[in-house]
Amino acid sequence: MEYKNNSDINMVLLQWVMLYRCRMRLGPGSAFHLLRCVQLRSCSRKGRNRLPLWVRELWAYTRLLMQSLCFNSLTDSDVVFDSVFEPVFWTVDYITRWFGMVFVCLVVILTSSIMVIAYVVLLPLVLNTYTPLWILWHLCYGNWIIVMISFHYYKAAKTLPGGPPKEKNDSPFVSICKKCIMPKPARTHHCGICNRCILKMDHHCPWLNNCVGHFNHRYFFSYCLFMTLGCFYCTISGRNLFLDAYNAHERLKHLDMDKPGVAITGNLGLLVGLLSAAQTNGDTSAPVYTLKDKMINKSIIYMWVLTSTVGVAMGALTIWHGLLISKGETSIERHINKKEAKRMTKQGKIYKNPFNYGKLNNWKVFLGVEKKSHWVTRVLLPSGHPPYGDGMTWDFFPFKQDLIPV
């Protein structure tokens, strides 16, 4: 084709530039930048770029932001998903962090309320009505459970779960944390709420306001176990008392509360000291139902409902964590191992968890039991012994020769 003059050539060039501009929206980065230079020079010549500096800077920043998200060769669906939902994750983490103290206060208040009811309401009943052997049992078991729950909750909440060292070291690692930009040893994971890497991380517990990791995993599990035992103890031993209180409450709902002469029968009468032995044995003169009796009634119902529901929930949690410990894995590793086992099955291979040493050995490692007496001193009594190893290497067990990897 032959061009007649300069204006024709300019028109063709302009058409090429227009075509380029359209294509470059989808095209590679280098061509895009070349076109951008042409465009900028053209724009500056035409005087179209007269917007205030701050607007141009904001626009340039927004463009750069979008390009860093969309034009990066490493960008995949996970990165886009993380970027889009980052504000949501941040909000959830922030709320969980803030509510951590509220949850801890809630646990302390609810547990203390049950203890108060046990000492103020139940203890007089036990002392008045039970045989010396039963009194001894309730005093020993009840106080032992309270000590174990309080000790393990305090230790689980206050003990740091442990993190990899920040300074340079020779410890082996398996990957790099994208958030901390630090090497991650085996079994270490990043917690978004604590905003750091946690050794042998199990999960972040809002009820402890702490991560459950290498150094406090045993305290967490023992707390769950003893809380379950304590709740079931209250539920089973207080069942008859609850039924009496509930029936009395239901009956009294239909009567005039202010009218004296409403009779209380059964254990409750003995409990509040309103009924003498003669009255419980058939004397028809009815005692007065006071506000104090009403409060006792309600506190027994409250205690039974709370301990039975918490007992079921904590029981399920304890069983779940017990199963994981038996298999030598944490809550996070459960998902990783499941995925890995699936992947290897497709390849016709069998996946073996490298941290599974058999059920009994897993429990010994977890609880720190080295000899038989430790089952009592380290498991059934409060014990502050540290877990085996530093949480970064997993080849340290004192009875390793007995361990048979499964």
Ligand SMILES: [Zn+2]
């Ligand atoms: Zn990290």
Ligand SMILES: [Zn+2]
């Ligand atoms: Zn955490």
